Amino acid sequence: MATNAVAIKLPEFWESSAAAWFSTVEAQFEIRKITDDKTRYYYVVAALGSSVASRLVGLLTDPPEEDKYATLKALLLKTFELSTAERARRLFAIQGLGDSKPSVLMEKMLNLLGREKPCFLFMELFLRNMPTRVQVALANTTITEPRALAEEADRFFLATQRPSPDLLAPTISAPPPVYRTAARDNYMPPDQRGATAGLCFYHSRFGTKAKQCRSPCNFNPAGNGKAGAR
Template sequence: MPGDDKLEQQNAVSLKLPTFWTAQPQVWFEQAEAQFHIRQITADTTKYYYVVSALDQDTAGRIIDYLRQPPATDKYEGIKTLLNETFGLSRRVRASKLLHMDGLGDRKPSVLMNEMLALMDGHKPCLLFEQIFLEQLPEDIRLLLADADFTDPRP
C-alpha cells in the first residue's frame, strides 16, 4: 500500500542501530529485529541498509563482495546469514565449548546454565546436556541437583 511506505519512512527516521557486534552476531540481530519491530520496519531493503550502516570498517571490508552486489531480493536475510556464518560460532565449535567448559568458577549456576543454553543455539537440551551442566558444578551442589527436573532449564 502506498501509505505503508510513508509510515515506514517516518518510523525509520529515529532508528540508529549500534555498531555490529562481531563477537555476538546473533544477539545483535535479535536486538536489531526488535528495533525494526518497534518501528514497524518491514521492507527488506530498508532493513538491509540499516544493517549495512551499522557495520564498522573491518566488518564491511570482509564482506565487500556482498555489499557491492547484493541479491535483487532477500537482501536482509542474505546479509544476516552471511554475517552469522562469518562471525558466529560454528556448530562444531559450540559443541566443543560445551564439552570442554571450565566449571562453575565464580558464576552462579543459573549464569552457567544461560551460557550453556546460548551455545545450544535453540536446540532443546537433552540428557547429555544435563549431565554436562551437572559436571560443571561442585560436588555438593551437583548432589542437590542430581534429581532436578530440567524440562525447563531457564532459571
C-alpha cells in the same frame, strides 16, 4: 513498496554474538514498523564496522535485487556464528563455575547451544560443572527445563556456601591505651614533699623541733639517738 522513512540508530554489529545482535535489531524494526526489505538492509549495512564490512565486500558492492536483508543476515550469521563443532568444543571445555552462580553458567551454555534444543546430555554436562554438594542435592531431580534447573542449583549453591574464614574469626578488641601524665609519674605523698635528701619531711622542715619522724630518716642531732628511733 516505498522505503519507510523512520529514523533509528542501531548498535554496531556484535561480531562475537551475531544472532543476539539480530534479535535486538529486529525488535527495533518491529517496534518502528519497519518492514521494507531495502530499508532493513541499509540499516544493517550502516551498523557494520570497517572490519566486518571488509569481509562482505562482494555482497555490499553487488547486492541482490530482492531479499537484500535476508541475504545479508544469512551471510553475517554464517561468517560470525560458531559452527556446531566449535560450540560443542566450547561446551565441553567449560570447567566449573569459576566465580559465578549456576544460573550464570547456564546462560553461557545456552548461548553456546544456539538454536539447538537442550537434551539430557546438555543437562548432565551442566550438573557436572556444579560443586559436589550441589550435584548431590540435585542427583535425583526431575527438572528438565534448563533455567528452572539453574534456579534450583542457585538455591542449593547459595544455601551451602561456606562463609569466608575472615568472617568466622572471633573479633578481639584491643585493650584501651593507658595514658600517663607527668603529674602522675611525679606524684609524691604530701608528707614527703619538700623533704631534704636523707631526711624525712618532719626533720627536713622542723629540724630539732620535729615531733615526729618517718623512716627512712638520717637525722641524728648531737647527743641524741637517731630521731627515727623514737
